[in-house]
Amino acid sequence: MLYLKDALSWELLALKKFHHLAEQVQDPEMKQALENAGQMHQNHYQRLLSHLQVNNNAAMANLPNQNQQH
Numbered sequence: 100m101l102y103l104k105d106a107l108s109w110e111l112l113a114l115k116k117f118h119h120l121a122e123q124v125q126d127p128e129m130k131q132a133l134e135n136a137g138q139m140h141q142n143h144y145q146r147l148l149s150h151l152q153v154n155n156n157a158a159m160a161n162l163p164n165q166n167q168q169h
Contacts, residue, residue, distance in 0.1 A: 100151075103147055103150060103151055106147050107144060107147050107148065107151075110140045110141075110143045110144040110147065111140075111144055113136075113137075113140040114137050114140040114141050114144060117133050117134070117136045117137030117140065118133075118134075118137045120133050121133035121134045121137065
């Protein structure tokens with residue numbers, strides 16, 4: 100979980116940096132390349148976030164019942 104949290108932070112920082120850089124350049128091709136890189140990091144961020152948004156009820160239902168006697 101801690102690694103995923105760190106990875107979310109890294110992706111968000113990269114997204115912000117690419118967006119900021121894209122605002123600074125005048126060359127349309129370079130601007131598009133930077134925006135594409137930022138979009139890639141946004142997609143990675145969303146994918147990581149989806150891994151953290153697990154349906155906890157379903158996950159708990161798959162765990163062995165600790166109250167069962169052997």
